[in-house]
Amino acid sequence: MKVLVTGGTGAIGKFLLPLLLENKHEVIALTRSVTKAPLLEHLIELRGRLIKSLIAFLISYPAAFALARARGALRSVLLATLFLPLAASVIVKAFAWTILLRSDGIVNETLIALGIIEDPIRMIFTETALIVGAVNIFLPFMILPIYAIVAQLDPRYAEAAATLGASPAGTFFRVILPLTLPGIIAGVALVFSLSVSAYVVPTLLIGERYPTLATTIAKAYLLAREPGFGAAAGVVLLTIAIIIVTLSAWLGREQASR
Numbered sequence: 001m002k003v004l005v006t007g008g009t010g011a012i013g014k015f016l017l018p019l020l021l022e023n024k025h026e027v028i029a030l031t032r033s034v035t036k037a038p039l040l041e042h043l044i045e046l047r048g049r050l051i052k053s054l055i056a057f058l059i060s061y062p063a064a065f066a067l068a069r070a071r072g073a074l075r076s077v078l079l080a081t082l083f084l085p086l087a088a089s090v091i092v093k094a095f096a097w098t099i100l101l102r103s104d105g106i107v108n109e110t111l112i113a114l115g116i117i118e119d120p121i122r123m124i125f126t127e128t129a130l131i132v133g134a135v136n137i138f139l140p141f142m143i144l145p146i147y148a149i150v151a152q153l154d155p156r157y158a159e160a161a162a163t164l165g166a167s168p169a170g171t172f173f174r175v176i177l178p179l180t181l182p183g184i185i186a187g188v189a190l191v192f193s194l195s196v197s198a199y200v201v202p203t204l205l206i207g208e209r210y211p212t213l214a215t216t217i218a219k220a221y222l223l224a225r226e227p228g229f230g231a232a233a234g235v236v237l238l239t240i241a242i243i244i245v246t247l248s249a250w251l252g253r254e255q256a257s258r
Contacts, residue, residue, distance in 0.1 A: 149183030
């Protein structure tokens with residue numbers, strides 16, 4: 001069975017192509033079976049993208065407040081921990097997670113040393129590994145928009161709400177949360193868009209076990225030789241991106257008009 005390899009793949013393509021060509025016959029068989037399935041089935045992966053966005057938000061929201069409330073050297077340290085990972089390549093960070101999560105990696109060895117597990121458990125090439133790695137890689141893109149809004153909040157808003165008899169929960173849900181919605185909308189849109197279009201991260205952390213739109217497009221062109229399906233999947237990916245941008249812009253305008 002022949003495998004079509006196109007030229008001009010670039011540095012990343014030349015690096016990742018051997019990963020796709022390993023066990024090429026099985027990959028091509030899997031790809032052909034996938035491309036024959038209804039395109040709607042590939043949208044199931046959006047569930048994972050929503051989970052990543054939700055987890056990133058739950059971590060980023062308190063982190064943004066902690067960053068905004070920090071002062072002096074502590075803020076400098078927190079900002080450094082936020083920006084320094086952005087200087088590293090996505091490939092490097094994804095490979096780092098493969099090292100951490102493998103059977104003889106730090107995570108398994110730590111769990112065994114603590115007596116939580118007796119034998120190494122499989123972590124790499126699972127959906128959990130993909131979610132953990134993607135959330136870690138995309139987390140700064142959620143924190144920064146929220147932090148930009150939180151840093152501008154006047155602390156007297158909360159004091160005024162408390163003076164008028166609002167409870168801490170009422171102050172948060174009726175004052176703080178609505179004021180930070182623009183940052184939340186921007187952060188969720190960024191993380192969701194990056195997750196949907198991610199190619200390197202799912203390829204390295206989960207391989208062929210969890211097909212995504214980006215990996216399906218690559219297989220359609222590079223392995224299955226079905227450019228029609230690849231183009232259709234590309235249109236779906238572009239449509240999702242347009243919907244995300246349009247929806248986030250509309251929500252931002254609605255929030256600003258209130």
